Amino acid sequence: MRALMKIGAGLLVLAFVLIGVSYSMLKAYGSSSPSSTAGRSLGSEARKIDAMATSVELSGPIDLILMQGPAASLRVRGEQRSLANIETVQDGRELHIGTKGMLLNPRHRLQVELVLPSLEELVVSSSGDTKVSGFNGEQLELQLHGSGNVTFSGRYRSLTAGAHGSGNLNLNAGSTENVELEMVGSGQITASGSCKVLNAELTGSGDLDARHLAAEKVTVNLKGSGTSHVFAKQSADLTLRGSGDIRVLGNPDQRNVSRTGSGDVSWE
Structure with missing residues (x-):
């Protein structure tokens, strides 16, 4: 009986200790909790x-604003308590931007x-919005994975872009x-400008709207249920x-169609 009483007393003491530790942790957590005004303030x-x-x-x-400029710089914005969750790591020519740890339901x-x-x-695997502007050069590769949105404006001699997902x-x-x-998935690619050659590969239910990309020669390989609009001047x-x-705009002289399935081609 005495042994049982000692065990019971020990468990009671342990319970009080755990309650005290839990209280201390919750108190320390208060500065970064959802109800903390300081943690919610923007920085x-x-x-x-x-x-x-x-x-x-x-x-x-993460929302990314990527601009061309003479000097490299990087600034992160958000709630004070969340800034430490943004990870930026550079390894030579490669720069990784992502998140680490637990994001505590940010309002912003x-x-x-x-x-x-x-x-x-540029490779985007994000649910945020990405805006890219001002760059030019010989070649750019741009890939979007997931449910995010990317808006690009630039001048490159050769542009390779892909959307994988929604x-x-x-x-x-x-x-x-x-x-x-x-295009692979259910998303959409919209393209404008002018080019000599446009090559497009589409798989899935996603759509291509390139009616405002005036191309001399167009090649489209469509596999799936998506809809494509292109502008071809020559072929x-x-x-x-x-x-x-x-749907092909531009009334090109050279036309070649290979079709298997119920899909249709219209010319304007």
């Missing part, structure tokens, strides 16, 4: 990067403002030579495998 923080970065990888629920979206002298590659990709390519587009080489439709 910003500069991060160190250099001009070697030409390849950017973005992941997580995380945002990164990035300035780089040049850009050669996100939307909006491209203003200016005047360029070659545009390569790939259009079209392959349809499925129920998707292709």
